[in-house]
Amino acid sequence: MRIACIQPEVFQQKDKCYSELVRLFKDLTNDADKCEIACLPERWLPLDRDMSHNFQKERGSDYAFIKKLAKEYSINILSGAIWEKRKDSKKPSITCYFINEYGEEIGRQDKIHLYAYEKEQFEPGQQLNIFKFNNSSFAILICFDMAFFETPRLAADNGADVIFSPTQIRDEGMDNWNIYLQARALENRIPIAASNTFGYFFNRKYLGNSKIISFVKGFASPAKLKNVEAPTGSSGFVHDDVDLDFPRKIRSIRFKEKIEISKIDVKIISV
Numbered sequence: 001m002r003i004a005c006i007q008p009e010v011f012q013q014k015d016k017c018y019s020e021l022v023r024l025f026k027d028l029t030n031d032a033d034k035c036e037i038a039c040l041p042e043r044w045l046p047l048d049r050d051m052s053h054n055f056q057k058e059r060g061s062d063y064a065f066i067k068k069l070a071k072e073y074s075i076n077i078l079s080g081a082i083w084e085k086r087k088d089s090k091k092p093s094i095t096c097y098f099i100n101e102y103g104e105e106i107g108r109q110d111k112i113h114l115y116a117y118e119k120e121q122f123e124p125g126q127q128l129n130i131f132k133f134n135n136s137s138f139a140i141l142i143c144f145d146m147a148f149f150e151t152p153r154l155a156a157d158n159g160a161d162v163i164f165s166p167t168q169i170r171d172e173g174m175d176n177w178n179i180y181l182q183a184r185a186l187e188n189r190i191p192i193a194a195s196n197t198f199g200y201f202f203n204r205k206y207l208g209n210s211k212i213i214s215f216v217k218g219f220a221s222p223a224k225l226k227n228v229e230a231p232t233g234s235s236g237f238v239h240d241d242v243d244l245d246f247p248r249k250i251r252s253i254r255f256k257e258k259i260e261i262s263k264i265d266v267k268i269i270s271v
Contacts, residue, residue, distance in 0.1 A: 001133075001134075001161075001241070001242050002032065002034060002037075002240070003035065003162070003193050003212060003239065003240065003242055004032060004038040004039070004238065004239035005039050005194065005196075005210035005211065005237060006024050006038050006040050006044075006195060006210075007041055007195060007196060007197070007198045007208040007209075007210045007230050007231075007235060008020040008021050008040075010043060010046065010197060010198065010199030010201060012046045014046055017044060017046060018065055021065075021069065024236070025038070027237070028073075028075075028239065029073055029075070031239070032239040037078065037133070037138075037164070038076070039077075039080075039164045039193055039195045040066075040195055041196050041197040041198070041208075041210065042080055042081040042094075042143050042167050042168035042195075042196075043080070043081065043168045043197040043199075044080050044197065046201075047201050047202070049202070051121060054083050055084065055085050056082070056083065056085070057084065057085055058084045058086045058087070059105075060082075062079075066097065067099050067103040067105070068103060070099040070101060070102075070103050071101070071102055075101055076100050077098075077099045078096055078097070078099075078140060078164050078166065079096055079097040080096060080195070081094045081095065081096055081111065081142055082094075082095055082097065090123065091122050091123040092121065093110050093111075093122060093123050093125070094110065094114075094118065094122050094142060095108045095110045096109050096111075096140050096142055098131055106131065107129055107131060109129050109139070109140035109142070110123075110124070110125025110126075110127070111124065111143070112125040112128065112145050113144040113145045114144065115143065115144040128154055128155060128158075130155065130158050130159055137160050138160055138161060138162045138163065139155035139163050139164070140163075140165070140166070142165065142166050142167075143165065143169070145165070146165050146167070146180050146194070147180055149183075149184070152184040152187075152188055152190070155188075155190075156188040156189075156190050156251065156255075157255075160190065161244045161247070162190065162192070162193065162242065163184070163190055163191070163192045163193070164193050165193065165195070167194050167195065168196070168197040169196050169206065170204045170205060170206050171204075171205040171207050177194075177196075181194055182227075185214075185225060187254075188254075189223060189247050189250045189251035189253075190247060190251060191212070191214040191244070192212075192213045193211075193242075194212075195210040196210045198233075208231060208233065208236065210229070210230040210237070210238055211227055211228065212227075212238055212240045212242065214240065214242045214243065215243070215246055215247050217243055221253075223250055
């Protein structure tokens with residue numbers, strides 16, 4: 001699967017954010033022929049201190065822009081995280097849409113693990129979706145969903161061949177983020193494409209450095225990771241042809257080696 005992670009600079013004017021995405025997709029299509037899926041970061045839109053200004057109605061203007069972009073460049077796009085208000089929900093949702101190359105919505109994934117202030121502002125997702133795509137499947141785990149081993153494992157257990165992760169990691173969290181991504185890839189023997197925000201807002205730095213982590217064919221035990229990265233400290237993108245067949249084989253081997261928790265006795269020993 002030929003995939004890409006896009007990291008546009010976040011400006012405080014929405015039209016500049018739109019223009020930045022158009023520029024990067026033009027460059028991507030010139031650089032990588034027939035890229036199948038492009039993943040946007042969790043945050044690629046302006047962020048206002050008044051939270052109410054950051055929400056849009058369900059399937060609003062940002063959603064419409066992504067649909068237009070996908071159709072114009074004939075590429076499947078994962079929308080990053082859109083903050084939207086839904087008629088049947090008390091709180092807004094953080095969601096990532098899967099828009100196909102014809103500009104049609106295939107589905108969406110809500111953020112399941114809400115981070116810090118998000119718990120008060122948003123409704124957590126209750127369902128993990130596995131998206132069928134050609135002869136493969138993928139899951140979308142938004143940022144904090146990758147910090148817990150259960151959600152990536154659930155995706156892999158239910159047939160996902162690759163995990164896409166739109167993220168918003170500031171500079172202080174980059175080391176931890178790198179560990180999480182590599183650990184999730186290794187423990188599940190699954191490729192991961194993580195697109196990180198780039199920009200400066202609220203006195204915080206977001207450095208980008210989006211990455212696609214896959215496996216070097218032939219290295220089963222120990223497995224050997226292949227890591228390709230987008231720039232650190234600037235806008236840009238990264239793309240790669242990710243082999244899905246070899247990880248399927250080593251994932252099958254790894255999962256057969258698991259010992260079910262129910263079969264392990266836990267004994268507390270007092271000193």
